[in-house]
Structure formats: structure tokens, C-alpha cells
Amino acid sequence: MLSEFKKYLSESLELPDQEIQPILSSAIPRKLRRNELLLQAGDVCRHKVFIVSGILRTYSISANGNEHIVQFSSEKEWTLDIESYDLETPATVNIAAVEPTDAILWKKNDFNALLASLPLLKKYSKQLISRKIYENRQRLLTAISATPEEKYDDFIRNNPHLIARLPLHMIAAYLGISLKTLTRIRHAQLYR
Amino acid sequence: MLSEFKKYLSESLELPDQEIQPILSSAIPRKLRRNELLLQAGDVCRHKVFIVSGILRTYSISANGNEHIVQFSSEKEWTLDIESYDLETPATVNIAAVEPTDAILWKKNDFNALLASLPLLKKYSKQLISRKIYENRQRLLTAISATPEEKYDDFIRNNPHLIARLPLHMIAAYLGISLKTLTRIRHAQLYR
DNA sequence: GCAAAGTATGGTCAAATGACCACGTTTTTC
């Protein structure tokens, strides 16, 4: 599991070998089964998470028991409940594996030490956060302005690697539409 | 206009006087009339903006001509199109005054210099950005999970200082519901 | 490999929503 992560560090971050070693030494590998929780709402999010393989979903359960998905994260992505992690407050969301997932965790202290000692890592982290901010604004705009069909088409366009791996009801829970509406859209698109 | 901003700096940021002066000296005051554009989609966002009084709205126009509001910003808040500002790419949103507004602008270079020389300002900026991230996630969650009525109630709860100053159609454009639905909700709430 | 769980689709029906239009009132602008 760590060797793939090493590859990511050297290729995507272009980190030299001697900077990779300290990152590995505080890494905590973690295997998750389908539907296993990585973070439970109410707990404090104490780790940064990198996904080696698999998919995680970040979701919350509304008063009437419905699940709403804030985010999917898959291979070579990082995830956490940022608010809970920063402020050390109870998480309001759950993070669970959609499919069997290999992840790597770092404790907050360890990761902060890495950020302080590895400028390249820090720079890269900032970039990732910025990109997330831009993406989230776009997602919000779509959520308030697009029709269900546009939302679905958008999702396919932005997440081609996920469509075949996610059950439809999760896509619906991510888009904020009902499963029924989603299957109707798919049905309609068959004959066009 | 600048004196109110000075007060903000010393009270909210607790900046000592000698750190306030450099911020003021690169500040560009700007008065906006109702509906006047501060940033036009297509242009690059080249300024950080602080609002002394008034309200700005950040919005985009969809293909069919509808306006969708990404954000309202009012007194003592900062605003910009962060993606356009960071990457110096054409903005995809417009920023315009909802009511007559007094704002203060800084050029990116000037503001970056301030951030580099004033650690307190930098720290405060980071905090603001973090808070925005948390808020935006909550807003997204509401957008995909709440009923129109819940969205409206949420809006009132989170923006009590704005409700009386915004026309309903803008609130609708912010919530992603039609004006008709919004007036229906208000009507229903009268008799409860 | 097999039982159990999960998944995709479709039917039906009630309710919610939006598009369009009209009208009386309020606010803005000069």
C-alpha cells in the first residue's frame, strides 16, 4: 500500500526521496471494508486521510433518516472533515467506504510537523485546498441553478471514473434528487 | 469611509496603530450605486474588497437568462471572486451592489505585500477563509437536502441582518427556488 | 457456490413546483 503512495509523492508532488521518508514514517495504513466507517459523526476527526484505492463518501443523515452525500473521494485524493479536524469539534458528517478501500492516515500533530518541515508538501496542500474551494463553489452553483438532468450530466462529466462504481441511490443522494427522478432521467436518455 | 475601516481593524483584528497605517495607505475607496457592477464576468478580479456599508451580491447568469446568487456580502465583510483573483483567469461571476455601497479595494500586489509584512493580518485572513469553507459546506448540504421552506428558514436564521434589505426575488435566486415558491412559503407561514 | 443483501427499474398517485400573467403598492430616480 505504501509503495503506491510513494509513487504518488514522487510523481505528483515531485518530492525528492529524502523528503518522502519522513512522510512514510508517520503514516498509518488502514484497510476498510465496504460500508465501514472511517469517521463517525460526533467523534472528532483526528487524521488526514489519503486514499490509495477505493472510494470514500462523506455524508450526513437528516432528521428523517435520509442520507445526503457531501463528497466522494477516491484514489489519490485526500479527505477529512476539515472543520472537525481544524477546530477539534465533533464531526457533523460520517465518512465511510463505498467499496473496499486502502487508506493511509496521519495524526494531526504528525502531519503538522511534516507541513512545517517540508515546504513542497505545504505548497501542494495549499493548492489542493484552493482547488477544492473553486470546485465547491461550482458545485453549489449547480445545486441551486441546474435541473436534475443537468446535475446528472454534470456529475458524469466531472466524475467519469466514479459512475460505474457507485450505486445510483448514492449519486442521487449526492445530487440532491430522488432515486426515482434519477432513473427517470436515465430512462429518458436511453431514447435520445 | 476609511475611519470606519480603521475602527474595524483595531477592534476586530486588534491591530496596533502602526500596523494599520500601511493598510490604509494602499487602500482605494470606492462608492457604488445600486446595481453598479464591481466585477463583471469575463474580467479578471484584481482586487480584494472590504465592505464598509451596503450589500454586494455575487451572481451568475445561466444560459436561459436567470440570475443565481452565490453569495451576499455586507458590512465588515470581505469579498472577491477567489478563483479569478488567485489564478488571474476571467471571472465567471458578477459582483454588483444591491444597495448603495461603500467599499475599499486593494490591488493584489499591494495586499500580498501587506499579508507578507503583517502576520496578524495574515492569520486573520486565514481564519476568515477557513470559516467560509465551513459555511459553504453547510450551505451545500442545505442546498441538496433541505426543503424550500427549510432553506428559507435557514436563511433567515443565518442572515437576520439581510432579510429586510433584500428583495425576495434575490433571496429566491440565492436559495435556488422560484419566487413563486418563496411567496407561497411566506403566505403559509402567516397563518401558523 | 449459495443465501442474503443490495440494486435498478417501473407503476401509481398526490403534492410541490415553476412558468406566465395581472394588479395594486412601494421605492427609486431625477
Added chain:
DNA sequence: GAAAAACGTGGTCATTTGACCATACTTTGC
């Protein structure tokens, strides 16, 4: 202060959406 623009509400009607349920099929987990 008067004309014009903007605003809030309501009516109607077609359409979309969701809730609930059933069924056939596929995937999962041991």
C-alpha cells in the same frame, strides 16, 4: 414631487418530483 421602475402577492394550469410499493436482477460475503 412625478414618472418610471421595481416589488410582493395571487390565480391558473401544466409539469415535475417524490413517496410508496413491487419485482426482477446483480452483487456481496461467508
